[in-house]
Amino acid sequence: MEKKKPTTMIVGTGSAAPDKVVTNFDLEKIVDTSDQWIRERTGIERRHILEEGKTNSDLAAMAAMRAIEDAGLTPRDIDCIIQATITPDSLFPATACRVQALINADRAAAFDISAACSGFIYGLVLADSLITTGKYKRVLVIGSEILSRFMDWEDRATCVLFGDGAGAVVLASSDGERGILSDYLRSDGRLADLLGIAGGGSAMPTSHTTVDEKRHFIHMKGREVFKHAVRTMVDAAKHGLKAAGYKDEDLDLLITHQANIRIIEAIGERLKLPKENIFVNLQEYGNTSAASIPLAMDQARKEGKLKPGDLCLLVAFGGGFTWASCLVRF
Numbered sequence: 181m182e183k184k185k186p187t188t189m190i191v192g193t194g195s196a197a198p199d200k201v202v203t204n205f206d207l208e209k210i211v212d213t214s215d216q217w218i219r220e221r222t223g224i225e226r227r228h229i230l231e232e233g234k235t236n237s238d239l240a241a242m243a244a245m246r247a248i249e250d251a252g253l254t255p256r257d258i259d260c261i262i263q264a265t266i267t268p269d270s271l272f273p274a275t276a277c278r279v280q281a282l283i284n285a286d287r288a289a290a291f292d293i294s295a296a297c298s299g300f301i302y303g304l305v306l307a308d309s310l311i312t313t314g315k316y317k318r319v320l321v322i323g324s325e326i327l328s329r330f331m332d333w334e335d336r337a338t339c340v341l342f343g344d345g346a347g348a349v350v351l352a353s354s355d356g357e358r359g360i361l362s363d364y365l366r367s368d369g370r371l372a373d374l375l376g377i378a379g380g381g382s383a384m385p386t387s388h389t390t391v392d393e394k395r396h397f398i399h400m401k402g403r404e405v406f407k408h409a410v411r412t413m414v415d416a417a418k419h420g421l422k423a424a425g426y427k428d429e430d431l432d433l434l435i436t437h438q439a440n441i442r443i444i445e446a447i448g449e450r451l452k453l454p455k456e457n458i459f460v461n462l463q464e465y466g467n468t469s470a471a472s473i474p475l476a477m478d479q480a481r482k483e484g485k486l487k488p489g490d491l492c493l494l495v496a497f498g499g500g501f502t503w504a505s506c507l508v509r510f
Contacts, residue, residue, distance in 0.1 A: 187359030190508060191318075192251025192350035195478035196242035197465060199230040203321025204340070211336045218340045223441025227466035229328045236271050237278035240324035242282055243346035243474070247320065251350040253287035258350070259316035262307055263292045264299030264470040266377075266499070267326045276334040279322065288320070295367075296375070297437045297498025299323060299470035300347070301506050304494075305363045307351050322348040323470035326507075332397040340396065341439075343466035347474020358489070358509045362423035364416050371408065374401045375499040410446045411440065412503035413495045417451060420493060428452055430510045433486055437496035438462035438472040442475035447495070449502055459485060469498065486510055 203226045204215035218224055240263060242448035248255055253333045263276035276290035291450045295302040305432060307319035324346035333339045351360075378384055379395030390396060404420040413436060421427060436444050438461060448458045459480045468475060473494050480486035 186312055186353050186355055187361070188311045188351050189354035189356070189359040190349050190510065191255070191352045192247045192249070193348070193474065193478040193481055194243045194246025194248070194250055195345070195347040195475045196239050196246065197309055197345045197475070198230040198234070198239070200231055201226050202229050203371045207264045207340055210333060211339060212342055213292045213336045221442070222341060223460070223462055224340065224466045225463045228345060230326050230344045236267055236324050236326045237269050237282060239326070239344065239346040240275065240322050240348070241279045241282035243324065243348040244279055244320055244322055247348040247350050248283070253350065255283045256287050258285045258318055260310060260319045261285060261288050261290040261322065261390050262319065263290070263322040263324060264295065264303045265324050266293060266294055266296050266299070266469060267300060267330060268292060271395045275324070276322070285320070295498060295502045296499070296500055297439065297467070297472065298468045298496040298502040298504045299498065299502035300473050301363070301496050302365060302502070303356040304349070304351070304360065304506050305365060305504070307359045308363065311351060311353050312313070318350060318352045319445065320348060320350055323347065323472070323474045325469040325471045327398065327467070327469060330396065330398050332394055335397070337402060338398050341467045343468050345465050345468040346470040347478055349474055358491055360398050360506060360508055362420050363507045364419040364423065366412070366416065366504070367500050368502065371501045372499070374404050374501070375399070382424055384480070405498065406440065406443060408501060409443050409497040411441070412501070413447050413497050414450045416503050416505035417447065417493060417495050420495070420507045424507050426507070430491055431457060432457045432490035433480065433492045435473055435476050435480065435492060435494050436478060437498065438465065439467045439497070446457050
């Protein structure tokens with residue numbers, strides 16, 4: 181009899197968000213905007229901002245420990261740490277190495293990946309490959325961002341959108357029916373200049389000029405990003421379901437990257453999903469890039485909206501452009 185191929189199962193989730201909250205009303209005091217304008221166009225009501233003196237690795241370590249404890253494990257049980265982030269503590273070393281030290285996961289390999297808002301799903305797919313090939317038994321995947329430190333607080337088009345947060349999952353090999361069923365990763369570098377941070381890399385090293393010209397802040401061409409986000413996430417969702425032999429109506433829960441309520445609603449409409457089958461928490465956190473999906477997943481579990489046996493589709497889109505999906509039997 182042919183041996184059944186093992187699957188990779190999510191065995192623990194965790195998340196963390198800063199205590200400081202900035203509401204839309206707070207932003208009214210510092211930039212030309214309004215609570216109504218922000219809510220109607222984005223669905224965001226507040227966002228969490230990390231306090232001075234704290235770092236990405238601090239927040240990521242908190243989410244990581246919660247996921248490890250949820251899995252009933254210790255940090256020394258972790259074989260590999262993959263951290264998805266575009267806001268690392270520094271260009272190098274990897275923020276994942278900082279996290280490894282903070283949580284005392286001294287048996288684990290550790291490295292960062294960068295795929296913007298799609299980064300967490302990219303990390304899941306990589307972890308799945310490492311586990312199903314037998315390289316590692318347990319992998320910790322973290323999505324963590326401190327976007328507040330890369331925002332121009334005078335730019336009302338971007339400063340209202342982003343927040344800070346971290347989410348993490350522990351993955352392990354499983355012989356059962358639950359686990360990662362399919363994945364889909366794509367990118368289009370021709371659109372790279374529509375969303376990103378231009379300054380600080382080798383193409384545009386930090387200088388007085390780059391600082392004066394605000395090249396180290398997030399820039400975005402919103403209308404173009406919106407158009408591509410809806411199209412590509414629907415594409416990723418369809419491919420992910422089809423690859424595993426499922427249809428739209430089979431989904432118990434859809435968790436998309438939490439960027440904009442209009443994008444999320446447009447995806448739900450194209451997949452013909454009822455609103456109760458779509459999880460949304462961007463009203464609380466805003467756009468947290470790679471952290472948004474693991475934050476949402478952990479919250480959905482805690483609220484009983486994501487239960488064992490549920491068929492859950494994760495879908496994301498981010499700068500690069502990158503887009504991705506991962507279908508999970510939870």
